Amino acid sequence: MSGIADVARIAGVSKSTASRALTGGGYVSESTRQRVIDAARVIGYVASPNAASLVTGRTKNVGVIIPFVNRWYFGEVLEGIEDGLLACDYDLTLYNVRPGTTSRARIFEHFLARKRFDGIITIGIEPSPAELARLVSLERPVVALGGQLPGIASVSIDDVAVSRLATEHLIGLGHTRIVHIGGERSDDLVGSVHGRRLTGYMDAMEAAGLGAQILYVPSDMSVPGGYAAGVQVIGDPRNRPTAISAASDEVAVGTIIAARRTGMEVPSDLSVVGVDGHEYAEMFSLTTVEQSPREQGAAIVDLLMDALEGRPSADHVLLHPTRLVVRSSTARPRPEAMTRS
Amino acid sequence: MSGIADVARIAGVSKSTASRALTGGGYVSESTRQRVIDAARVIGYVASPNAASLVTGRTKNVGVIIPFVNRWYFGEVLEGIEDGLLACDYDLTLYNVRPGTTSRARIFEHFLARKRFDGIITIGIEPSPAELARLVSLERPVVALGGQLPGIASVSIDDVAVSRLATEHLIGLGHTRIVHIGGERSDDLVGSVHGRRLTGYMDAMEAAGLGAQILYVPSDMSVPGGYAAGVQVIGDPRNRPTAISAASDEVAVGTIIAARRTGMEVPSDLSVVGVDGHEYAEMFSLTTVEQSPREQGAAIVDLLMDALEGRPSADHVLLHPTRLVVRSSTARPRPEAMTRS
DNA sequence: CTGAAAGCGCTTACAG
């Protein structure tokens, strides 16, 4: 394992000069720089990040705090972040704070305290006050993706608006008996993304004078969750809605699977709309409000880099664009269904 | 930011003693140790990993090289590994070498060379000779999950056997026109998991005297991939098989979705069997050969820890157990279908 | 059982 002393010796300069040539700081004559760089390449020299960090105080590493890795949104975002960090020459340390595990406390209290990073990106995390205090105490820039941390720069979509738009799409088609699946009032660790999407649904219903028809069924934000809830909602033939506004595409897909299994046709018997732009959306011809988590991952990296390099960032809270994509999981309700309402 | 000198001062001892008390190495009287620990707690002291690594040569960090984060198997395994490393007090640095990206080369040539880890876990990676040479040149223990690296300790399932078993299950039910979806001959970066599963299918067919009926359709190892391939296979009413042996549950699920969409009933018109034990399996009543990626993640961490602590590991190539779980996506073929064969 | 000293591999003022 060769060190900078070896490079210096081969290039015939001092360690100081070798360091300057390699890191790009300070004056070095072009010819010397070239000689040093060549020497480094010849022996395959790579600076020890530990030693460098010790003196510079920078680690060239970013910590990513994420609740799941195995859900579409989180996986996409994580890959977007990884790409972004790679381009900036940063490593990524993964802190998986799955809700309902004891490891979450351990990570916040023990692992983060090591400060092995120049900054932190949280994804879909709504920290408790104690956790937030921990985060602040690290004295490193923190940026948030898809969660609202007080006083922390963030990137997200407007979760209320997307769900309102999805619901308005159903209302515009003539539906009145619209059930929302996914939402819940209580906000748990994943953040109240589903809570805000429920709000969007309710807003749309009320604005259309359908406040009395508001009905929502809580569900896990996953395909099996949507399936289980869908079976329940569809099961009762007398109170069956004509349309479902799902809190996410995973929930929507689960609902469609449940519908098909029950022998219902989508969209003739039941319209279903989701939110996300999931990779399965096309396969299920799912009408949805699309977001782009990969780009959000890139955007949050940019925001963090601004903070790390002391650049003022354009915006404190960056709202990422979304768009309604109409496919064939939604249609006008059947006439008899409409009159029954 | 307080250092060990502060702890030492408060506890009234030297830095040496403070360090010994905190790291557990060498002799320290019980009372002194307690005083040091208390002092550290009072000021919230956490040793700088950089400084410690610089002298010990250990980073307490593990690099994980993974092609995807967004596929069920990989996500599960990653969470299992994260849990295991957490328990051993190791951080996890993620190296996402998605196939078909330029970042793969950059990671192998640039990022890994920093050696920010005590060891490496590769997941489903079949490195090129050059990449393997890189890995070896790091002079750190490397262990592999689900890929075969020459001379490297590994954990995996018997991919040939699971697929053979799945196919035998179909044959046992009386099927003879069985198509395999997923397999391909060429092996790409993800490793030839699908190649080995194709082999298992062919072995079973040949052993049953059905060699002439062997037929396989390549597909992406994903739900949309299985859907697309399924539509093709099912589309031709004259050559339609009575059963599908899918290379993975994701492919199987995609096939089932395609079948339902085409108006076919599973299993009465078509039996489908998968491999994995995916979280969707139950929702689709999928018969499958179950593996447990989370436990494999734990097992590979154990293997790496053995190597890091100089313990001889029990086994060099550890084959993880699997089991056939019969649900209702498979059944005897219809009589007329059988005679037609 | 404890402390003074050296050193891990770098970078960075500071002189020249």
Place this chain on the structure above:
DNA sequence: CTGAAAGCGCTTACAG
């Protein structure tokens, strides 16, 4: 533009 020296925050022989 270049080099000698100090120091980043720890741990570890080595004496005592």
